[in-house]
Amino acid sequence: MQLNFRGLPALVTGAGKGIGRDTVKALHALGAKVVAVSRTDADLVSLSEECPGIQTVCVDLGDWDATERALGNVGPVDLLVNNAAVVPLQPFLEVTKEVFDRTFSVNLRSLVQVSQIVARGMIHRGVPGSIVHVSSMVAHVTFPNLSVYSSTKGAISVFTRAMAAELGPYKIRVNSVNPTVVLTAMGQKVLTDPEIARKLKERHPLRKFAETEDVVNSILFLLSDRSASTSGSGILVDAGYLAS
Template sequence: MSFNPTSDLSGKNILITGASKGIGAQCALTFAELNTNLILVARESRELDTIEGKIKAMGQRVKKVTCDITDKKSFDEKIASINEVDILINNAGTNAPGPLLNASEYDFDRVMNINVRAAFFVSQSIVKKMIQQNISGSIINISSQMGHVGAANRTIYCASKHAIEGLTKAMAVELANYGIRVNSVAPTFVETPMTKPFLRDKKFRDEVIKKIPLGKIANPSDIMGAIIFLSSDAAKMITGSCIKVDGGWTAV
C-alpha cells in the first residue's frame, strides 16, 4: 500500500471556539484557505464579524455563533440547527496570572470554567452530533506547555491545562470505538491579545525567550501546522497524544 500523506480537508465542517482573536482567528483563516466550512464561536460579536467577513471574501462558507460557551444551555441552543461537525477545535481560553497566595475564588472559577468546563461540555455536545451522524471526527484541544510543566504565578492556568491533557487522554480512550480521535496541541507563549499585556514587559519577555531554545516567541501561524496535521487523515492513527509547539521549552 502506497503512502499518501494527505492533509486534504476540503468540504469538512470545522467548529472553532474562541474564534474571534489570536490562535482561534488564525485557525479560522487557515482552515478557510483549505476549502472547509467554518462554524465560528465566540462571545465578542464585533471581532467575530471581522473574521467572518474575511472568510466570506475568500468565497468560503461560514456560520457565526455568538455565545458564552460556559453557558451549556445557551451553547446547545445556538448549535441546535448544526448537524454535522467533522473537526472540533477547543481553543477558547483565559489566564489569571499571580501568586498562589493571592489567588481568588473568582479567578479560579473563571479560568476553570472557560479552560476546562467549557471544553468538556462543548466536546460532549459535539461528540453527540458526531455519533448521531456516524462521523469519525477529530477533536483538538488547545492546551499549553504549562500543561506539562509548572511555573510560578501560573498555578490556576497550569492546573487548567494539566486538566486538559488528562481530559484529552480520557476522551481519546472512550471515543476510540466511534472512530473519533482526540489530541491536544501545546504551544509556548504566542503573540496574542491575551499574552500582549505580559509580553509588553521587556524583562518578562526576555526571561520567556531565554527559556525557549529556539529563542523566539511564537506567532499564531506557527501553531497551524500541528492543528492541520491532527485534523487530517495524515494523523488517522494518532489519538490521545499531544504535539508540543513550544520551541523546545519542555525539552530542557
C-alpha cells in the first residue's frame, strides 16, 4: 500500500519516544510537514537531527495553560496523532490522587484539548482532516496495577465515537488504534517480571507482542485517504489477544 502525505501538515504528541517518535519519522519520510510535541527537549533535539525540517514544540501536555500557549497558534494541521501518555503502575487500593490526576490530565484531558485546537482550525479553514488516538487493548480488558491507565483508555474509546459523530459533518474522521503491549521503554514497564511476560505472550494467539512498526502502519492507514469511509472505529493491534 503506497501512501503519500506530501505537503500535508501533521501534529504528533508524545513524539519523543516509542510509537510517537516512529510515527513522526514515518510521516516525515512520506512527505508530511510534521510538528512533533514532547515534554523532553533532548528527545526533540535528537528527533530533529533524524528528521530535518520538522517543527518541534516542548511542552508538558498535562498543563492545560502551557499547552494552550504552546499550541494555540500552532498553524494549520490536517493530520493529528494523539499519542502522549503516562503509565503508572499502582494496585487499585493504592491509587493516589496525584497519580489519578496526572494520568487523566496527560492521557485524556490533553487529547481533548489538542483535538479541540486542531479541529477548530480544520473547521475554520474548511478542510477535511483525520485524527487518530493511540489507545490500548486495555480499554477492553484489565491488567493488574493498570486500573487508572485502563480507565483513561476506555474513556478514549467513547471520545473516539463521540468526536466522530460530532465532527463528521465537517469531514473530519476520528479513529483509534488499540495495541497490545508494544516493546518500547514504556511497554517494558508492564513486563518487569519475565514469568508474567512469558505467560502474557502465550495468551496471544500469534504468540507475540506488537512491534512499534505494526502500530505505526495502522496509524498511517487511518490518517490516509485509504480509510476514507472509516470513522469512529478502533483498530486492534493485539496479536489476536481479544479473540482468545
